Amino acid sequence: MDQIIKITPDFDYSKVDNFRTKKLEGHVTILKTGLPVADAYLINPSVYSFWKNKESFPENFHEKLEESINDILTKFQSITLRTCFRFDGFENPRALPAWRKLKKKERILESIIEAYKKGQEIAKKNKISNYGLGLILMGRVDGIKGGVMIVDIGKENLCMIDSCWGDNLLITDGESGFDTFWVDEDLKIIKEEIREKKYGYFFNGIEKVKKSIDESKVLVPSLNDQEIRKLVEYGFKGAKFHDSNVEIEFLIGEDSKIEAYELQLKHGFKLENPKLKRKSNSLVEGTSVFPGKITGNVKIIEKEEHLSKVNKGDILIVIPMDIPTFLPVVDKAAAIITDSGGITSHLATIAREFKIPCIVGTENASKILKDGDRIIFDGGRGTISTVGQNEG
Structure with a gap:
């Protein structure tokens, strides 16, 4: 058994019993494209199966792990441990967190065990009996900003980049x-929206630290023109190489060095040209994620305790929460609305994968609407109206 395997452009999935997730395939795909990406190794899901049964690691695992860590740290400043969680019926690449800023073998071992226990916890909570869990050890630059971009080489021939400190x-x-x-x-650049950026997230292991952004950067674009041009070049290169619309996640260091660390193919995904968006007099407007016109009742979900009030067919207004927390009610939602976030958020990804009509970034839906309101939701147009209102 190959316990730890370097991820290469010609990665042999048969070595891991054809285990596939979007994170793993995304790393292989970006390597094939030739974009700048960190070295990475996959900890075989069979290692997790061994650990689950014996609560220990296979023979020689510690030596193989140390070799992988040393190889990565000769080129990169730290290691990130990413989770690949696959279960029957649906692969949720967003269900488990990542462990960042890792350097010492002892801490990486602790993080591996924490990831395994977290996987068991999520499986139990969601009544998932058959699943696989692989882990990716990946090199990382110390990024000062990051983001996600989507490239549409179809109708619009357009790249959209979301970026933050x-x-x-x-x-x-x-x-x-x-x-x-x-x-x-x-x-x-055909349009840009420079928003107020008062805080950002930085990591110590799994610990997410919310830090205030220096006042001099709050209203300054998080990307300079050179970074934008380079990202767009990379994006179109990846899309054309695969002849598909793509989504790419990236980090940027202090020296403007770009590290792309995941590329996913987005067949059929379409970007909306911001110049073509129509005005409406709807009660609430946002950005379309997945189309569908539905009439239904509103339920506002601000915390986990609110999930119990969700009924099949409700239209959910979701305040940002962890995807594992939200998963149990996904199949009940007729549609999803958010106040904040964009089309590159994990919730938007979940909505597309489950084909749930979704509108994001309304800014005020949870303030204007309340539980029980009956509304007309138009996911294609990104509009929300109360029953009887003239949408215009």
């Missing part, structure tokens, strides 16, 4: 405080 978790968790740039293939 600190880790891109602020974006993927669906919070506010990030910038958005729309750029065409000729590297022309």
Whole structure:
């Protein structure tokens, strides 16, 4: 059994019993594309199966782990441990956290065990009996900013970049405080939204630290023109190489060095050209994630205790929360609305994968609407109206 395998462009999935997740495939894909990406190793899911049965690691695992750690740290400042959680019926790449800023073997071993226990906890909570759990050891630069970009080489031939100070978790968790740039293939910025960025997230292991951003950076674009152009070049290169729309997550260091660490193919995904968005007189507006027109009752979900009030067919207004917390009611939601976040948030990804109509970034839906309100939700247009209102 190959306990720890280096991830390469020609990665042999048969060595891991054809175990596949979007994170693993995303790393292989970005290597094939030739974009700048850190070295990474996969800890075989069979190691987790061994540990689950014996609460110890296989023979020679410690030696193989040390070899992998030493190889990564000769080129990168730290190691991130990423989780690949696969279970029957659905692969949720967002269910488990990552452990960051790791350097010592002892702490990495502790993080591996923490990840295994967290996987068991989520499986038990969601009544998942059959699942696999692999871990990726990945090198990391010390990023001062990060983000997610989507490239549409179909109708619009457009790249959209969400970026923030600190880790891109602020974006993927669906919070506010990030910038958005729309750029065409000729590297022309056709629109930018520079928002107030009062805080960012930085990490020590799994601990997420919320830090205030220096006042001089709060209203300054989080990306400079050179970084935007380079990201767009990388994005279109990846999309054309795979002949598919793509989503790429990235980090940027103090020297403007870009590290792309995941590329996912987004067949059929379409970006909305911001210049073509129509005005409406709807009660609430946001950004369309997944289309669908639905009439239903509102339920506002601000914390885990609110999940118990959700009934099948409700339209949920979700305040940012961990995806594992939200998973138990996903199949009950007729539609999803958020106040904050964009189309690159994890909740938006979940909505697309479950094909749940979704609108994000309304800013005020939870303030204007209340539990029990009956509304008309139009995911394609990104509009919300009360029953009887003229949408215009």
